Amino acid sequence: MSANPFAAQREQLEDLCKRRFFYRPAFEIYGGTAGFWTYGPPGCAVKNNLIALWRKHFVIEEALMEIEDTNIMPHPVLKASGHVDRFSDFMVKDTKNPNLFYRADKLLEDHMEALMAAKGTTPEQREEYEKVKNMADGYSREELHGVLLKYAVKSPDTKNDLSEPYEFNLMFPTPIGPSGMMQGYLRPETAQGIFLNYPFCYEQNGGQMPFGVAQIGKAFRNEIAPRQGLLRQREFTQAEIEFFCKPGDKPHPKFAAVADLELRLFSSPQQLAAQPPSHRALGDAVGERLIANETLGYFIGRTFLLARRAGIRAEHIRFRQHLPTEMAHYACDCWDMEVEMSYGWVECVGIADRSAYDLTSHAGATGKELNAREKLETPITEEGFVLAKKASALIGKDFKAQAKPINAALAALASDALAALAAKAQADGSAEIEIDGGEKVSLTAAHLDGKVEAKTVHERVYVPNVVEPSFGIDRLLTAIYEHSYYVREGGAGDDEDKGKGSAVRAVLRLTPEVAPYKCVICPLDGRVAGAYGPVLERLRQRFAALGVQYKVDETSATVGKRYARNDELGIPFGVTVDFDTLDAKHALHDTVTLRERDSTEQLRLPVGEVADAISKVCFGSLDWAGLCAAYPTQDQAKAGSSAAGGDSISFLKAHQVEKLLNAAVNDAVDKRPADPIKFIAEQLLALPRIG
Amino acid sequence: MSANPFAAQREQLEDLCKRRFFYRPAFEIYGGTAGFWTYGPPGCAVKNNLIALWRKHFVIEEALMEIEDTNIMPHPVLKASGHVDRFSDFMVKDTKNPNLFYRADKLLEDHMEALMAAKGTTPEQREEYEKVKNMADGYSREELHGVLLKYAVKSPDTKNDLSEPYEFNLMFPTPIGPSGMMQGYLRPETAQGIFLNYPFCYEQNGGQMPFGVAQIGKAFRNEIAPRQGLLRQREFTQAEIEFFCKPGDKPHPKFAAVADLELRLFSSPQQLAAQPPSHRALGDAVGERLIANETLGYFIGRTFLLARRAGIRAEHIRFRQHLPTEMAHYACDCWDMEVEMSYGWVECVGIADRSAYDLTSHAGATGKELNAREKLETPITEEGFVLAKKASALIGKDFKAQAKPINAALAALASDALAALAAKAQADGSAEIEIDGGEKVSLTAAHLDGKVEAKTVHERVYVPNVVEPSFGIDRLLTAIYEHSYYVREGGAGDDEDKGKGSAVRAVLRLTPEVAPYKCVICPLDGRVAGAYGPVLERLRQRFAALGVQYKVDETSATVGKRYARNDELGIPFGVTVDFDTLDAKHALHDTVTLRERDSTEQLRLPVGEVADAISKVCFGSLDWAGLCAAYPTQDQAKAGSSAAGGDSISFLKAHQVEKLLNAAVNDAVDKRPADPIKFIAEQLLALPRIG
Structure with missing residues (x-):
């Protein structure tokens, strides 16, 4: 096992994030509450920028429909989705101190890790322990109880015995309305809001398949023991897509665009055999059905591209397939994008083929039709349950005016559903059907008499399947910070204080697109303060007009110190307004220095062009190399200035x-x-x- | 009273919003739950665009710090803010049917309106009724009870008598953590999260005042009787600013930029005297202290500019001052931006000077210092409470090692607080002070002996005041839709079906900046289908690269019908790919028609330029008139094409x-x-x- 490259820096990074208020514990002046965090100004800006990037990468480029559903949802919705019954973790209590709770699977994982690391553990034992650790969140209550006993897991705080595992539902409950009689919950995932609105989105899409619907918003889980910073919050932000498609092969028209991506895949068989992951081209993995279908593979590829674009380092990304025991029973395949960080490999995105499970559940609970209909170009003949003529006649006779809506309701049923209704009437003597307007009508076996026979079919009715990429935004942010952090050796090249002390020169190598501010404006100390105001105002107005976030650092610290301070915030560019800028007699009048954070290279640009140049680099129509080609370096410009009208200066004028x-x-x-x-x-x- | 111009169109607009899924009741397939709404694809896009506009207008242009705090907050926070005790409405129940609840103030308002409208009401009575209506949400429980009895208000559903008014707290409660012992609530406003983080933001701002902090997010109110569409939701989106400043005059450096704005102001005396509002220049209103100070006035002006930029019509905006009875006791002035819509004048933004109330409350509850410190350039002498030398000596003698932290804690107290502590010790025999580390120490009157005398002061310590602009995003959206809706007379100029029927041609005149999609691409019917694919792909790629949301309408409807359908979505531009575009031999090859929604004017542009042109118009660097100056109209282009190389065509080539x-x-x-x-x-x- 190679050493984790991020563990050693965690403390410094966490200190930076708190000190500069990227984030800190929420309600801190009240002592804080575990699992709740506040994003401060730079952290909130990075998060907003990541979400904007996600919208561009998915909503616009994939032409998804984005919706916004509610955080509070009523009981019947989450009952049907399975969350009321099954959205729970197993807890154990300390038998002698019932105020000490633990999440049983995490306790088991920690225990197995300790055993693996213990002296004298044999390779065979280590393999056994790793398998148990990998299975920890897949055990049933009884299995978990057995395993905890087998390995003699105790309360980590007191070494007392533990209670048997018991279920704790992770949803936050809240009553709706003044009577207090309507039970609601805070949503445990944003996905359910999408399923509820499937029929309306399908309608807006003109009844065409496939299509994808996205939702970005908060989700809530009443975690038993929140820990690991932003990774396990009780309130967190998800960005989820449900891509509705036809059951079957699930081809994707744009799959070729990602087929050549080489990804590190960690398959279920590899995990169970304690083998390492392997690099595979996405096209091959789908071709061999290691990944179930093209649509699933396409979103795996697009997810990888998003992560890379956001500044997560490709060599620390892998896609791990769910084990059969951890996969929801309805899912046919599921891969997590895991990112290596100081806490190990962390699930940041789950990409699952959830089949037709959710729509079927909500259709069952509401009696609403959550189908898609495909007109067949040429009608086909197939076997199906058909009502006998005399059954229809009997309905007409028995129900009179109601016969028409009853027949319409029966005609709307898929063949299977109709057969099931008839079977129920046969078995129970009657079966109910809901007609237009919501009234329920009871039909007898005679009303539903019919048989399976060949019939001509003009359209195919099916419950769409969904492929669901589900992003944990806060976890991606943690990955971005950990992968961006580095310590500049011996101070920056432009650091006047370099070598003077041993202070850590921390830098966040944030990509310009996610950086909280794109630019810091640093006036040099007050020598020409009078002329500085108008220059600052020109810059401010242009940045604001372009919608580019910037910061001004007017403190009296040396410019080297100011650069160092703003490097910590991940600001990619610094603009220095100096004496030359302000002196109308100087050859460099009305130009400023533009400094790039990581290379510390400095260019000289006209005041009127610098905001536009930064905007172009941040939003992708130009890169730093392109800027370097277009403008002289600070040294070239200065040399030109002393040579009074040399090449660079005449070029600047040419601009x-x-x-x-x-x-x-x-x-x-x-x-x-x-x-x-x-x-x-x-x-x-x-x-x-x-x- | 002039007739409300929006009431007549409401039903049609609501139908449009539901039919095209701008929004619809949440959980509709489950029958819905009052007060919860889902934003569908166009509605979600408009909301996101409004928020992006707000960020640009306030966060970037005013250089605010934006933070993101949590939705769930623990009990002590909301106890200190006053919400646990006072965030409630008065309810009344039907005495014979206790399942019928009403919000007492709304019931009274409706009753007064009915009385005002009743036949035979005298002008004097009407004035009395209007005053009662205006006071409705300012009455105490006892007053309300008296008024309801005086005007014989009954249950509107049954005409039964009503119960006495009783308080109902509007916060949604939820327990935090597995023990269920920690009480939490969903936040009733986003503002509290800002106050909690004041000291950290102040620190990030380098200890400089003034500065503003913003938060955009959900807020939750368990409304008794939600109604009026998006206007009174149980879950809604706020965008709030707390502008922290020094108590006193509260000048604002940029006030001059808004001083000349003429606004319709509805002052508290005008309301109480049942007089109409009047138009005033903002500078005059602040000069005369009708508006309490420049900072409050500045944000009133900026709010007006935002509303206008978002597409709310200036002639239907007024600023209404809170009556003394409705203003919170700590506020020194408060103005609501009200917008006229089909429901009457609706509060969309509240702009209040909340003085130092919130920071003082949280400082009191936590014992934390929530102050600002201003170094005085020249020290001043002022009267203040000073401890006697012998008192300090006594502390040293009695507390030994603890004397130092006790003295530090006493020194950190403002003069007033120190005097109050001494007075308490005098009265009660002792008073407690919290020292570093949280321990509380009891001091006697002798420890706190001192008197008011002149002393030299080097810094001023004060609790900042706040000016709070608080935006209801969903209400602004309602105003935008109502003010944008119109019916095109006799069909559009480009409508092939015009005059054929009486179908309503509804248009949403959304500004390009908030429009859900900036452009719809309409290929003309399949005549040249083979050549169309590559053109569409070129357009798609360019729109995606620019981050511009667009739609494709490939249905076989006439182009007139398609324009009409997309006018309903408020899409400002339509691009038609026609035979001329695709025919390599044609003079108009590789150009498309660009149609503007409201004027229905059509220009002819090169395929490669159209996305950039639309992006520029939508984000403000060009307007439609500018585009018209740069490109030929469709008619000019066609004429040029038939004249084979005429003026317009050579111009096109020149481009x-x-x-x-x-x-x-x-x-x-x-x-x-x-x-x-x-x-x-x-x-x-x-x-x-x-x-």
Whole structure:
């Protein structure tokens, strides 16, 4: 087992995150409450930027429908989804101190890890312990009880015996309305809100399949023992997609775009045999059915691309297949994107094929039709349950005016459902059907007389399957911070204080897209304070117009110290307004220094262009190398300035040419000359020379 | 009273919003639960866009710190804020049917309105009834009981007598943790999370005042009788700002930027005298102290500008001052931005000066210092309570090792607090003080002996005041929809079906910035299907790269019908890919039609430029008139096409000149010629002619 590269830095990083208020425990002035965290200004900005990136990557690029459902949901919804009955963890109590609770599976995992690490453990034992650890959250209550006894697991705080495991439902309950009689819960996942609105989204999509629906929002789990920072919160943010598709092969039209991605896959058989994961091309893994289908594979690939784009390092990403014991009984395949961090490999995204389970459950609970209908180009003949003519006649006779809605309700049933209804009437003497308006009508076996026979079918009615990528936003944030953190050796190249002390020069290598502020503006100390105000105002206005978040650091610290302080915030660019900027007689007048965080390279740009240049680099239409090609370095510019009009300076002036060019083009638009190129060239030549 | 211009359209608009799934009742397949709504794809997109606009307008332009605190908060926080004791409405029950609950103040308001509208009501009576109605939510329990009896208000459903009013707390309670012993609530407002984090934000701001902190998120109120669509939800979205500033005049450095705004102000005296509101310049209203201070006035102005930018019509906006009876006892002034909609004038934003109330409450409950400290440039002498020397000596003698932390704790107290402590010790014989580490120490009157005398002060310590603009996002959305809805007379100009029927041609005039999709792409029917795919893909990729949401309407309906359908969604632009676009031999090859929703004007643009043009118009760097100046109309382009190379077409070709220009400029950047203008002009002249 190779050493975890992130464990050693955790304490420093956590200190940074608290000190600079990326996040800290919520209600801290009240002493805090486990499992609740507050995102401070930079942390909130990074989170918003990650969500904006997710929206662009999925909602816009995959043309998903995004909805917003409620946090509070009534009992029947979560009863049907299975959460009321099964959304629970096993707890154990200390038998002599019933105020000490533990989550049984986590206790078992910790215990197995300790055994694996113990001196004198044989390789065979280690393999056994690892298997038990991997199975920990898949055991039934009885199995868990047996395993805890077998390995003599005790209360970690007191070494007392533990109680038998018992279930604790993780949903937060709350009553709805003034009577207090309607039970509600805070949603344990955002997914259920999507299932409830399937028919309305299907309608908005013009009845076409497949399509995906997304929801981003809070979810709530009343964790027994929250720990590990942002990883296990009682209130956290999910971004979930339900991609509704036809059961069967589940091909995806854009699969080819991700087929060549090489991913580290950790299959269920590999885990059970305690073998390591292996690198596979996504196309091969789907081709061999290691991954169940193209749609599942497509979202695995897109998830990997999102993580990389957000700044999570590819070499610390793996996709782990669920073991048969941990997979929900209805899922046909499920892969977690796990990211290596200081806490080990952590599940950040789950990508599951949930088949038709959820829609079927809600259809059953509500009696509503949650189907898709596909018109067949050529009608086909198939076996199905068909009502006998005399049965219809009997309905007409017995129900009179109600016969029509009854027949419509029967016609809307799928063949299987109709056969089941008839069988029930046969067995129980009668069976109920709900007709339009909600009234229930009881039918006898004679009303439902019929048999299986060949019939012509013009459309296929089916319950859509779903592929569900489910993102834990807060866990991705933890991965981003851990993978971005580094300590600059010996201070930055631009650090005036370098070598003067041993202070840690921490940097967050956040990508410009997720960085909380894109730029810090640092005026050099007050030498030319009067002229500085208008320059700052010009920069402020342009950043605000572009919607680019920035910070101003007007403290009197050295610029090196200020850079170091803002490196901690992950700010990719620094703009220094110096004496040369403000001195109208100087060759570098009206230009500023632009410094890049990681390379510490510095360029010299006109004040009027710097905000646009930063915006372009942050939102992807240009990169730092492109900027370096377009502008002189600080050293080149300074050299040019001392050489009074050298190459770089004349180039800089050339850059102001753009305004003149635009004027000439606009003139061409107005006058519409026959040969616009020639017209523009002539306009330019006619200008007074600026060389 | 002038007729409400929005009431007549409400039913049609609500139908549209449900039919196109802007929003609909939540859990609808389960029969719904009052007060909960789901935002569907276009509604969710409009909401996200409004929030993005709010962030740009406030967080970026005002340089606020945005934080994200939790939805669930523990009991002590909401006890200190006053919500546990006072966040309640008065309910009344039907005395004979205790399952019928009513909110007493709303019942009274409805009753007064009915009396005002009744035949035979005299002007004097009407004035009396209106005053009672305006006071309805300001009465105490006893007053309310008296008024309900005086006007003989009965159960509206049964006409039975009503119970006495009783309080119902509107917070949703939920237990935290597995023991069930820790009481939590869903937050009733996002503001409290900001107050809790004041000291950490103050620290991040380098101890400088003033500064503002924002939070956007859900808030929860267990309404007794939710009604009026999105206006009174049990779960809703707030965007709140706490602007922390020094007590006193509260000047704002940017006030001049809003001083000239003419707003409709409805002052408290005007309301009490049943007079109409009046138009005032914001600068005058603050100058005369009608609005308490510049900071309050500044945020009133910025709020108005946001509303207008979001598409709320200025002539239906007014700012109503709270009556003394409705204002919280700690607030010194409060104004609501009310918007006229079909439900009447509705509070959408509250802008209050909450003084130091909240920070003082939380400081009292936690014993934490929630102060600001201002170093005085020159120390001043002022009267203050000073401990006698012998008192300090006594502390040293009595407490030994503890004397130092006790003295530190006493020194940290403001003069007033120290005097109060001494007075308490005098009165009760002793008083407690918390020292570092949380231990409480009891001091006697002798330990706290001292008197008021002149002393030299080097810094000012104060509890910051807050000005709080609090936005109800869902109410703003309702206003946006109601103010955007109109019915196109006789069909659109481009509507092939116009005059064929009486179908309502509804349009949402959403501003491009908040519109759910910025563009709909409509291919004309399948005539040239083969060539269409690549054009669509080019458009898709460019829209996705720009982060611009778009829709594709590939149905076979006439283009007029498709425009009508997408006008309902408020989509500002339509792009039509037609035969001319796809025919390589045609003069209009590779150009598309761009249609603007409200004017129905149509321009002809190159495929490669249309996404960028739309993005610029939607995000403010260009307007429709600017686009019209840059591109030919559809008619001009068609005419040019038939004239084979006429003026408009040569202009279109001239537009492709930009690429050539860019190439010449890049060449200049590489080669850095002495006279770049001349160099570029010569490059252009050397190009092969395209005329």
